[in-house]
Amino acid sequence: MTGEGASLTNEQIYDEMKDRVFESAGAFVELTKGVNEDGDYDESASLMVYNPPQKVPDSGLTAGEVVELVLLALRNNDNPSVDRGVEIFFGYSSPESQIVEQIETEMLTPSEYRNFLSMSEDNMALFTHQAAVIDKADFSPDRLKGYFTARLLMNADGTSSVDDVSVNFILSTTGTNDDDCWLIDSMLIRPSKLRRRRRR
Incomplete structure (x- = not known):
């Protein structure tokens, strides 16, 4: 971009637009892969080959992209490899998270955390869901914290059901330089009994 009084580069404009895309839940949901216009799972997305990320954590990802990647x-x-998904989740856990505290104080391993999650049907949905849809996305006024609610679709065809599981994420970044990453402060799986009671 050129002209008198204008000093923004194309890259700066792109970065700003990329950030704004994830300011509203609606915009984020529309761009969430695997979801069609009706909010249902796009079966063609399940046919895509999964390629694990090479860089963890990655400062090039937005908060919403981190949620998608971890799920x-x-x-x-x-x-x-066994429990690589949990390792990636550990890699995106912030120093303020309970996960990092347990890693440092109790030497929590990925296999131990997977075993812990496997004790609950709701938690197991993290490993067995067919697709994930972002239902809500919000940021703090200073843009240093992100609040996301994801819904894990459990039906084999990826349609919504009473068995879907909601997961709340709080993410943060220091935002002081370009190398800062969005990291997860907490990941909370909402118990199914609470979800079903609210729907009645």
């Missing part, structure tokens, strides 16, 4: 990694937990 996809957990869904493909044992690809390309």
